Amino acid sequence: MLDLHRLKVLREVALRGSMSAAAEALGYTPSAVSQQIAALEREASAMLVERGTHRIALTEAGRILVEETRWILEQLDLADEEVKAIAGLRGGRLRIATFRSAGETIVARAMMDFHRKWPNVELTLMLGEPEEYLGRLARGEFDLALSFAYDGVPVAPPVAENLVSEPLLAEEMMIALPERHRLATATSAALADLANEPWIASTARSSVHAFTTVACRWEGFEPRIAFETDDYHIMQALVAANVGVSFVPALSRETAHPRVRLLPVRPRPPMRRLHLIIRDGGLVSPCVSEMAGLLRTATCGLRDQGP
Structure with missing residues (x-):
């Protein structure tokens, strides 16, 4: 040779x-x-x-x-x-996968800051559910991703051993009420006061399908699930149409439906925990390191929503 x-x-x-x-x-x-x-x-x-x-x-x-x-x-x-x-972050590409509520808030903010500093790096974004893209991240089709875990819902086993998870944000799950609901003017809502309401929950396709039922059982009642959807925007639209109430993450306040009130839950708000996921390859590329830092910065102002 x-x-x-x-x-x-x-x-x-x-x-x-x-x-x-x-x-x-x-x-x-x-x-x-x-x-x-x-x-x-x-x-x-x-x-x-x-x-x-x-x-x-x-x-x-x-x-x-x-x-x-x-x-x-x-x-x-x-x-x-x-x-x-x-x-030197003068070129290349960065491929990100995330779920919608994070994609339209903290990820969009981090991407804007990244593009302003490193305009020659090509950014791509895939929106979906973690179960759809974490396996692809492990195979190298994405460079980093965001995932989540809800209180009371068993966390699925890791998709692959080469993925590393870093806690990014703990946020409250809030209650979405129609603007003319009897509790809409309150500063917070007790789940027990909503025991007789129809609820809007995620579908059986979602990894967090059981969350609404589990959270309501903690407060002593079985929710009556009237509608199912995995899109928080559709959930809010149904709430605005006065056909039910639902849990939505605190991040949704930035894109809340104009005819929906989002109230903190008392006495114990259930939480959703966001995680940054990267591959454990030893060396982390400068693009991934830079974006990870910007995602941490984008969530700093929201951390006080967690415990």
Whole structure:
């Protein structure tokens, strides 16, 4: 196997026409260049350069070697520049997967700040449910993701051993009421006061399907589930239509329906806990590190909503 570094030295000698000129271009001493060429000749089992008093010339074997490896070395140079660009956040791409309520709030805010600082990094965003994209994150289809866990709902086992979870935010689950509801003007709501209301909950497809039932059972009653949807915007639209009440996460306050009141739950608000998920590959890319930091910053002002 021919040494790629020595092939680059041979290319410079061919371009410059002398050992000293190649040494100056590479930042080496002429002696070091001569030693690299000699080592390459031993690897190739052929003389590659004809050494003269003032200039050198490639032998036929040397000319063929330079010509046949030119494309490979050019591609290596290009790859090296791309890696340096990514390391310096001057290029590359960052692929993010998240769920909607985080995507339209803290992730959107972090992406805006990231793009302002590093406009040449290509950002892509996939919205879905954690069970849809965490496996793809483990396989390298995304660079980082956000996930969640609800109080009282068993957390599913890790999708893959190479995923690392970092707590990002603990937020209250609030009660969404129609604007003309009898409790709409209150400053908080006790779940027991809503025991006879129709409830809107997530579907059986969701990993947190049981949350509404569990949270209501904590307060001593079985909720009557009237509608099911996994979209908090649709939940709020149904609440606004006065067909039921529902839990929504505190993040939803930023995109709340205009005809819905969101009230804190008393005496013990159930919580949703957000997690930042990345692959455990040893080295974390600068793009991932930068975005992770911006996500932490975006949630700092919301942390006081948790315990």
